Amino acid sequence: MEASPVRIDDSAAHWQDILRGATEAVAVPVLAVLAALVLFGLFVTIAGVDPFDTYSLMYAGAFGSWFSWQNTLTRAAPLILTALCCALPAQLGMVVIGGEGALVIGGLAAAAIAMALPDSAPLVLQIAMAIAAMAAGAAWVALAGGLRHWRGVNETIASLLLVYIAVAVFNQLVEGVLRDPASLNKPSTPHIGDANMLTTIPGTDIHWGLAYGVIACLLAYILIYRTTFGFGMRVAGGNVKAARMVGLPVGRLVLVACGLAGAAAGLAGMVEVAAVHGKANASLIVGYGYTGILVAFLARHNPLAIVPVAILLGGIGASGGLLQRRLGLPDATVLVLQGLIFIAILTSEVLYGRLPWLKRKPS
Amino acid sequence: MSGDLLGWWGVPLAVLAGAIRVSTPFLFVSLGECITEKSGRINLGLEGTLVMGAMSGYAVSYLSGSPWLGVLAAGGAGALFGILHALICSLPRVNDIAVGIALMLFGIGLAFFLGKPFIQPQAPNLPSIPFGWWSDNAQVRDALRVNALFIIGVILAPVLLWCFRNTRWGLILRTVGDSADAARALGYAIGRVRLIATACGGFLAGVGGSFLSLSYPGSWSEGLSSGQGITAVALVIFARWNPMLCFWASLLFGGAAALGPALQSVGITQGYYLFNAAPYVLTLLIMILTCSRDRTLAGAPGELGVTR
Numbered sequence: 001m002e003a004s005p006v007r008i009d010d011s012a013a014h015w016q017d018i019l020r021g022a023t024e025a026v027a028v029p030v031l032a033v034l035a036a037l038v039l040f041g042l043f044v045t046i047a048g049v050d051p052f053d054t055y056s057l058m059y060a061g062a063f064g065s066w067f068s069w070q071n072t073l074t075r076a077a078p079l080i081l082t083a084l085c086c087a088l089p090a091q092l093g094m095v096v097i098g099g100e101g102a103l104v105i106g107g108l109a110a111a112a113i114a115m116a117l118p119d120s121a122p123l124v125l126q127i128a129m130a131i132a133a134m135a136a137g138a139a140w141v142a143l144a145g146g147l148r149h150w151r152g153v154n155e156t157i158a159s160l161l162l163v164y165i166a167v168a169v170f171n172q173l174v175e176g177v178l179r180d181p182a183s184l185n186k187p188s189t190p191h192i193g194d195a196n197m198l199t200t201i202p203g204t205d206i207h208w209g210l211a212y213g214v215i216a217c218l219l220a221y222i223l224i225y226r227t228t229f230g231f232g233m234r235v236a237g238g239n240v241k242a243a244r245m246v247g248l249p250v251g252r253l254v255l256v257a258c259g260l261a262g263a264a265a266g267l268a269g270m271v272e273v274a275a276v277h278g279k280a281n282a283s284l285i286v287g288y289g290y291t292g293i294l295v296a297f298l299a300r301h302n303p304l305a306i307v308p309v310a311i312l313l314g315g316i317g318a319s320g321g322l323l324q325r326r327l328g329l330p331d332a333t334v335l336v337l338q339g340l341i342f343i344a345i346l347t348s349e350v351l352y353g354r355l356p357w358l359k360r361k362p363s
Numbered sequence: 364m365s366g367d368l369l370g371w372w373g374v375p376l377a378v379l380a381g382a383i384r385v386s387t388p389f390l391f392v393s394l395g396e397c398i399t400e401k402s403g404r405i406n407l408g409l410e411g412t413l414v415m416g417a418m419s420g421y422a423v424s425y426l427s428g429s430p431w432l433g434v435l436a437a438g439g440a441g442a443l444f445g446i447l448h449a450l451i452c453s454l455p456r457v458n459d460i461a462v463g464i465a466l467m468l469f470g471i472g473l474a475f476f477l478g479k480p481f482i483q484p485q486a487p488n489l490p491s492i493p494f495g496w497w498s499d500n501a502q503v504r505d506a507l508r509v510n511a512l513f514i515i516g517v518i519l520a521p522v523l524l525w526c527f528r529n530t531r532w533g534l535i536l537r538t539v540g541d542s543a544d545a546a547r548a549l550g551y552a553i554g555r556v557r558l559i560a561t562a563c564g565g566f567l568a569g570v571g572g573s574f575l576s577l578s579y580p581g582s583w584s585e586g587l588s589s590g591q592g593i594t595a596v597a598l599v600i601f602a603r604w605n606p607m608l609c610f611w612a613s614l615l616f617g618g619a620a621a622l623g624p625a626l627q628s629v630g631i632t633q634g635y636y637l638f639n640a641a642p643y644v645l646t647l648l649i650m651i652l653t654c655s656r657d658r659t660l661a662g663a664p665g666e667l668g669v670t671r
Binding site: 156163345 | 455
């Protein structure tokens with residue numbers, strides 16, 4: 001038998017290896033984000049704005065004060081949940097980009113259940129809203145997963161098509177049967193009532209949705225790395241044929257992973273309705289689902305890494321308003337930066353195993 | 364028949380007119396994606412390329428006064444995005460689907476950023492050819508005003524099919540797409556062929572985008588494209604990588620997209636938004652019916668990851 005490069009008995013070398021891997025997993029994405037920031041600086045320079053003004057305003061708008069921190073964390077909450085929608089199926093090697101659809105359908109379901117149960121206690125109503133939103137989101141993404149499993153339909157395209165269908169259903173219902181007659185200019189569902197809104201974390205303006213997101217990430221981490229089910233997911237993600245050969249229920253793995261993914265994004269929709277807007281309307285469809293894809297890729301689909309990355313992206317989103325007001329940059333500036341980060345992070349895949357000071361020494 | 368009211372006959376007429384009008388972006392994007400996928404790579408970023416093409420086409424048409432220059436600029440912007448996609452994908456361990464998603468988001472963001480100053484002004488639009496001159500009926504005449512870009516697309520589809528089957532270039536493209544190993548053994552530069560194929564695909568998708576802003580609806584706004592690009596990518600799979608089938612599928616999708624406005628024009632406003640989703644539902648249904656878990660699709664390029 002050939003000697004494997006990692007010798008378990010040599011614990012010092014083993015730990016060194018783990019340390020090297022961890023450093024690399026942090027260093028490469030950080031380098032990618034820095035590269036994207038440099039490119040972004042060049043971009044705004046061409047647009048006629050001083051890049052260092054831009055950077056300092058972005059920092060101020062995202063993390064510069066307690067006020068900005070609260071804004072950032074409030075935006076991070078839905079991003080954490082929609083990122084899970086991409087990261088969970090990714091364990092099975094699937095690229096699901098339909099988080100936006102599950103968020104929209106989840107928000108709609110939450111608003112609808114609030115209309116159906118007008119006189120219930122706040123806690124009961126909130127639980128009902130969360131369950132409805134998670135079930136609707138789960139069904140939406142599980143549909144894409146099921147089509148992949150049973151019919152071989154590409155899940156990336158199917159999940160994106162489902163986003164447009166979700167938005168159509170949303171508009172139809174919000175402008176139709178679920179519409180509050182009092183909402184004239186901007187069709188909305190009726191407000192769920194101030195007493196029924198999710199409260200804020202004591203001492204802050206941040207709603208409890210952030211905690212939901214963090215808890216969901218912890219649960220996802222345990223599921224993926226500490227259970228047999230998660231092990232099966234990762235095996236099937238590595239090699240589907242091998243997974244079938246050893247008798248893993250691939251269909252069930254796909255459906256459950258997609259269902260949980262959709263439930264997370266659906267919960268994001270509920271949080272936005274129950275904690276931010278109080279009703280379902282066009283303000284719900286602002287692209288949290290798409291930014292969530294970027295968060296998941298940047299976190300390399302690791303649920304624990306999703307939380308800090310979502311805070312970073314939430315911060316970039318939060319600073320958009322300041323860039324608009326102070327520098328006259330359009331609101332799409334944030335989208336440009338997000339696109340650059342996405343491109344940089346995919347390009348940085350090349351660097352793994354090639355960073356000179358992190359190379360394993362040949363023994 | 365004279366007079367302006369066709370009554371219920373207005374619905375099929377409007378669907379036909381809509382099919383011709385709305386199908387043009389589908390047609391160009393799907394032909395472009397067809398070339399790219401024949402080389403064994405999928406570019407999901409064409410949604411972003413479409414929006415980028417719509418913006419740059421409109422901006423150049425407004426600044427230069429010539430809509431055809433706008434079409435060229437849109438194609439050029441699309442080709443640049445195609446080249447970017449191909450270059451990133453040529454790096455080791457980079458997944459083409461993920462790069463496509465990144466370029467989709469980047470293209471849309473960049474187009475919104477650069478397009479801000481062009482939302483208000485009116486740029487010169489592309490000319491239409493009135494094929495309905497023989498009729499007195501305004502609705503018929505209006506329905507048969509066919510845009511010049513559509514006619515270019517109609518000619519392009521059979522030409523592409525012929526090129527794929529009968530030219531040296533077509534053969535090289537198909538070889539690279541079907542088996543990279545075989546192509547390498549024959550001494551073809553796989554990376555360069557895919558680069559050219561993705562650039563051509565981007566060019567056509569950009570041109571398709573310019574149709575949105577320069578003909579129908581005919582102005583630049585941020586809500587211009589809603590999934591036409593991604594629908595067209597799915598449509599190529601349905602059309603089995605055959606440019607002529609892409610043409611017929613585009614007409615079908617155009618008709619589906621025109622159904623909502625057509626029904627609205629005769630007073631049926633119930634379910635307007637649901638009818639707007641018709642092309643997406645249709646795409647999904649067609650994919651469900653034509654895809655299969657157990658076999659690869661007939662005609663699928665062997666190197667294409669999306670069908671596996």
